[in-house]
Amino acid sequence: MTRTTPPRPLDVEALFPELAAYRGTTTRLHPRPGSPDISSSSVGGPLLWPRDEPWPVCTEPHARGAGRRPADIHRERQVLAAAWDRAPDAGPTEQERALLKELAQKHRVAGLADTDPLPMLGVAQFYRRDLPDLPAGPDGADLLQVFWCPFDRHGRTGYGMSLDLRWHRSSEVTEMLPAPPRPAVVGFEGYVPQPCVLHPEQVTTYPFAGLLPDELCARIDAWEEALEEEASAAPDDAPGPPAYQYDLSIPPGWRVGGFASWHVTDPSPMDCHACGAPMDLLLTIDSREWDGGNGSWKPLEDRDLPAHRSALPTEVAVGRWGQLNVFSCPATRSHPHRWSVQ
Numbered sequence: 001m002t003r004t005t006p007p008r009p010l011d012v013e014a015l016f017p018e019l020a021a022y023r024g025t026t027t028r029l030h031p032r033p034g035s036p037d038i039s040s041s042s043v044g045g046p047l048l049w050p051r052d053e054p055w056p057v058c059t060e061p062h063a064r065g066a067g068r069r070p071a072d073i074h075r076e077r078q079v080l081a082a083a084w085d086r087a088p089d090a091g092p093t094e095q096e097r098a099l100l101k102e103l104a105q106k107h108r109v110a111g112l113a114d115t116d117p118l119p120m121l122g123v124a125q126f127y128r129r130d131l132p133d134l135p136a137g138p139d140g141a142d143l144l145q146v147f148w149c150p151f152d153r154h155g156r157t158g159y160g161m162s163l164d165l166r167w168h169r170s171s172e173v174t175e176m177l178p179a180p181p182r183p184a185v186v187g188f189e190g191y192v193p194q195p196c197v198l199h200p201e202q203v204t205t206y207p208f209a210g211l212l213p214d215e216l217c218a219r220i221d222a223w224e225e226a227l228e229e230e231a232s233a234a235p236d237d238a239p240g241p242p243a244y245q246y247d248l249s250i251p252p253g254w255r256v257g258g259f260a261s262w263h264v265t266d267p268s269p270m271d272c273h274a275c276g277a278p279m280d281l282l283l284t285i286d287s288r289e290w291d292g293g294n295g296s297w298k299p300l301e302d303r304d305l306p307a308h309r310s311a312l313p314t315e316v317a318v319g320r321w322g323q324l325n326v327f328s329c330p331a332t333r334s335h336p337h338r339w340s341v342q
Contacts, residue, residue, distance in 0.1 A: 001199065001301055002199055002201070002301070003028070003030035003032075003199040003201055003299040003300075003301055003302070004201065004299055004300045004301060005028065005201060005203050005251065005297060005299060005300075006296065006297075006298070006299075006300055008242075008247065008248055008296070009242040009247055009248070009296055010242055010247075010248060012206065012244065012248040012249070015223065016216065016219065016220065018213075018216055019206055019212075019216075022206055022207050022212065023204060023205075023206060024204070024205050024206070024207075024257075024258055024259060025132070025133055025202050025203065025204060025205060025257065025258065026133055026202070026203060026205045026250075026251065026255045026256065026257050026258025026259070027131045027132055027133040027134070027200050027201065027202050027203075027255055027256045027257055027258075028200070028201045028202075028203055028251055028253055028254070028255045029041075029043070029131075029198045029199075029200055029253070029254040029255055029256065030198060030199035030200070030201060030253070030254075030289070030299065031043040031196035031197070031198055031199075031254055031289075031313050031314050032196055032197060032199065032310075032313050033194055033195065033196055033313055034195065034196060034197035035195060035197070036195060036196065036197045036198075038176065040127070040130075040197065040198075041124075041125060041126045041127045041130040041131065041198050041200070042124065042125060042195065042196060042197060042198060043123065043124045043193050043194075043195070043196040043198070043254065043314050043316075044122075044123070044124070044192075044193030044194050044195040044196055044314065045124075045125070045195050045196070045197075047122045047125050047145055047180065048125065048143060048145075048168070048170060048173050048176060049122075049145070049173070049176060049177045049180060050168070050172075050173050050175065050176065050177065051175040051176060051177045051178075052175070053177075055119055055120070055177070055180055055181050056119075056120040056147045056164045056166065057117035057118055057119055057120060058117070058118040058120055058149035058151075058154075058162050059115075059117055059118075060149075060153070060154050060162060061114050061115045062114060062151060062153030062154065063114055063151070063153060064109075064112060064114060064116070064118050064151055064153075064183075064185075064187075065108055065109045065110075065112040065113075065114075065185070066106055066107070066108045066109070066185060067106055067107070067150070067151070067185035067186050067187045067188075068104070068105075068106055068107070068185060068186055068189060069107055069184065069185055069186075070182065070183070070185075070186055070192050072103040072104075072105075073103075073186070073189045073192045074192070074194070075103055076100055076103040076104065076189075077194060077315060079092065079096050079099060079100055079103070080092065080100070082096075083096055084306070088306065106185070107184075107185055108185075109184045109185055112184075118149060118150075118151075118183055119180070119181035119182055119183050120147035120148060120149055120150075120162075120164055120183075121147060121148060121149075121150050121182075121183065121186070121191060121192065121193075122145065122146075122147055122180065123146040123147060123148055123193055123285070123316075124145070124146045124193070124285075125143060125144065125145045125146070126143070126144045126145075126146075126256065126283075127142060127143055127170065128142040128143070128144075129142065130198065130200055131200050131256045132200075132202050133202065133255075133256045133257025133258065134256045134257065134282075135257075135280075135282070135328070135330075135333065136333070137167030137168075137333050137334075138167055138332075138333045138334035139169070139334075140169060141167035141168055141169050141333075142168075142169060142170055142171075143167065143168040143169070143170040143173075144165065144166075144167055144282075144283075145165070145166045145167075145168065146163070146164075146165055146283070146285075146326075147163070147164040147165070147166070148161055148162060148163050148164065148191060149161065149162035149191075150183050150185075150186030150187055150188065150191045150192070151186070151187035151188070152187060152188060153187070161318075161324075161341075163324075163326070163337070163339055165282075165326065165337050167333070167334075188317075189315075189317075190287075190315070190316055190317030190318070191316070192315070192316075193314050193315065193316050194313065194314050194315040194316075196313055196314050203251060205249060205250055205251065205258040205259055206244075206248070206249040206250070206259070207249070207259045208245070208249070208250065208259060208260065208261055208262050208263075208267060209221070209244055209245060209249070210262060210266065210267050211259075211262075211267050220244050223244075224241075224243055224244060227241035227242070227243075228241060242296070245261070245263060246296075247296045247297075251297045252286055252288060252289060252290050252291070252297055252323075253284075253286045253288070253289040253290065253297070254283075254284060254285055254286055254289070254314070255283075255284045255286075256282070256283055256284075257280075257281060257282070258281060258284075259281060260281045260284070260325040260327070260340070260342075261284075261323070261325070261342055262342060263342060264322065264341075264342040265340075265342065268340060270327045270338055270340070272329040272331070272332075272335050272336075272338075273335075273336060273338070274329065274332070274335040274336060275329065275331055275332060275335060277329055277330060277331040278330075279327035279328060279329055279330070279338060280327060280328055280329075280330045281325055281326075281327055282326045282327060282328040282337065283325075283326040284323055284324070284325050284326070285316065285318055285323060285324040285326070286318070286322075286323040286324075287312075287316060287317045287318050287319075287321040287322060287323060288311050288312060288321065289310060289311050289312070289313060290310075290311055291311060298310070298311075318341060319341045319342075322341055322342050323341070323342050324339055324340075324341055324342075325339060325340045325341075325342060326338075326339045327339065327340075
């Protein structure tokens, strides 16, 4: 099934004609639970990985021998989904609650040192043929694969994530790795993606307001304040007014290309550490596909579904239910990526 973004509540270019010069596109991925195969773009599905290429591992020293088993996490999700579908208001049965308690237990892996190589989790893979806003990779690579460590124990603070992106030319992968290595336990269930098929859709997008010229940004702010003042006199159950950030510019959810949202922090320069070039947004990994603040982006095909069936399809949680923006160097795609959590 395709996914269709509803028309925007207002024509933002009619309100602010200058925005036409900043108009861009982004490809909403619309991941939904399914059974993707190795030849398709997916989240949490099998990856087309060469047999003779080492699987990405985390080598940073941190505790990695205790956590939850990925199979238990997937089973927990199945139980909860069945309970929600059966009786959304009643919740799990007593028997299901007992099983959930058992599945939530942590386990230890004997003999695993804090410096042993830890297999990263394969988060997603994206074929360029499927996604119009995905750029070509180094040397014409057409397949982007995303990995991360399943523990939050990296960087100077000791709480940062560890991300690894790899490019391949899919036509050159003739012998595939039959059984990728997997971590026995993970530190955070939000790092374990649920297998999802994608329903790509290219939509129009505009930059984050704070990155627009000061005069234009000020006019947008004044317009929003006027709408909020009008809404304050409306009945309590009246829908809120549209907002540039949440309804008219940058869609929520997993997407490729477009503009990054800086709704948590101030905009930060994302320049390539290798050559200094300003970097492009490559990918956004979002904890939610939509919520009450940006429900106008909920696809038409999902409008009658309960939230747990469409808003949280991948079961991925970034930070405090935020989003991960990954940037790449447009001058040389092989330069190291950078990322920001919002």
